[in-house]
Amino acid sequence: MTLSGCPGNLSGGDPFCGRCSERKIADGSDRFPLTFAIVPPMTIPDLMQNLNQRAAELMNMAKSRASYLGIQRTLVEGAEILDFGVNAAGGLEAGLLLSRICLSDLADVSLAPPSGDLPLPLVCVRTDHPIAACLSSQYAGWKIQTDDYFAMGSGPMRALSRREDLFEHLPETENGQSAVGVLEAGQLPSVAAVNKIRSDLPTDCTLQLAVARTASQAGTLQVVARSVETALHKLHSVHFPLEAVVSGMGVAPLPPVAKNDLHGIGRTNDSILYGATVSLWVRCEDDLISSIGPRVPSGSSASHGQTFLSLFKAANHDFYAMDAALFSPAVVVFHNLRSGKTFRFGTLVPQLLHESFGL
Numbered sequence: 001m002t003l004s005g006c007p008g009n010l011s012g013g014d015p016f017c018g019r020c021s022e023r024k025i026a027d028g029s030d031r032f033p034l035t036f037a038i039v040p041p042m043t044i045p046d047l048m049q050n051l052n053q054r055a056a057e058l059m060n061m062a063k064s065r066a067s068y069l070g071i072q073r074t075l076v077e078g079a080e081i082l083d084f085g086v087n088a089a090g091g092l093e094a095g096l097l098l099s100r101i102c103l104s105d106l107a108d109v110s111l112a113p114p115s116g117d118l119p120l121p122l123v124c125v126r127t128d129h130p131i132a133a134c135l136s137s138q139y140a141g142w143k144i145q146t147d148d149y150f151a152m153g154s155g156p157m158r159a160l161s162r163r164e165d166l167f168e169h170l171p172e173t174e175n176g177q178s179a180v181g182v183l184e185a186g187q188l189p190s191v192a193a194v195n196k197i198r199s200d201l202p203t204d205c206t207l208q209l210a211v212a213r214t215a216s217q218a219g220t221l222q223v224v225a226r227s228v229e230t231a232l233h234k235l236h237s238v239h240f241p242l243e244a245v246v247s248g249m250g251v252a253p254l255p256p257v258a259k260n261d262l263h264g265i266g267r268t269n270d271s272i273l274y275g276a277t278v279s280l281w282v283r284c285e286d287d288l289i290s291s292i293g294p295r296v297p298s299g300s301s302a303s304h305g306q307t308f309l310s311l312f313k314a315a316n317h318d319f320y321a322m323d324a325a326l327f328s329p330a331v332v333v334f335h336n337l338r339s340g341k342t343f344r345f346g347t348l349v350p351q352l353l354h355e356s357f358g359l
Helices: 051-064 092-102 130-138 157-161 165-169 191-198 217-224 227-237 261-275 286-295 308-314 350-357
Strands: 072-076 079-085 108-112 122-127 142-146 149-154 178-184 206-212 245-253 277-282 331-336 342-346
Touching (some): 051 130, 092 108, 092 178, 092 206, 122 227, 130 227, 130 245, 142 157, 149 191, 191 206, 206 217, 217 261, 227 277, 245 261, 261 308
Antiparallel strands (some): 122 245, 245 277
């Protein structure tokens, strides 16, 4: 069996990669005092209404530039499929655009020159709409599995389906006319997979899917562009009030494309776990940041300090035996707009990235 996309295809979900809805904090401290745990339903500005329409505009732009981007278009059961990195070559520009599609074009994604002792470009993400961009859209919380297909689904089609528990805390945004999804998978979706997705969507909406395997340029880039999303999901797990997060920016090294998807998943996870720095601008009490902050970065886990692949082997290929508290950015910085204070938690581990990336 070819391992592709999220390695949860072996165990029914991905509790470790920072992109799966079935993760649980495994250290027994997944509850915060009730005064901090109550998160009321959020409201959302008009700008973020209809995330799928925003993403569809990018999909249409991608079609018009298919040759330049190195992507290919096909149809499966009436769904429009754009191949960003399965059979198509894709590339850096395709990866940047794929990342923006994941984010419903509510964040800027760019590449920056190397910094420090890693000779690798940096994937930079910034957004003033972090919850809509990262949690309502980018988070890969939709496991798509049939007898002949597996993928982790992200993108704003999730906000239309609202099948994940996460959406109990997120506002409704969609009009039901179109659905756009991004699949991390080693092959293009089958007829059964498309029908599976459609079964959780309005019957009359159009469906567009962008697909890339992890071991591709576009696929690697779009995963590493999830640094802010990973931090926000960790905050949600420890019951930090999402409405307090105003803006976010993340920077993580872009690893070399791996020889296969399993190694690609390892490298992209390590990039975030040991190489990402996420800055969050928040409005809340300083005491809340001081209390929750130490639990947010990857260093809060006892498993911190080993490559993903070595942890995977030590867990006897049982993803649920791994500590989900590990999967967060290496460093998280809070800038409190209420008090003017800055709080930094976590540590970068560049020597581990050298090992993981084969440098």
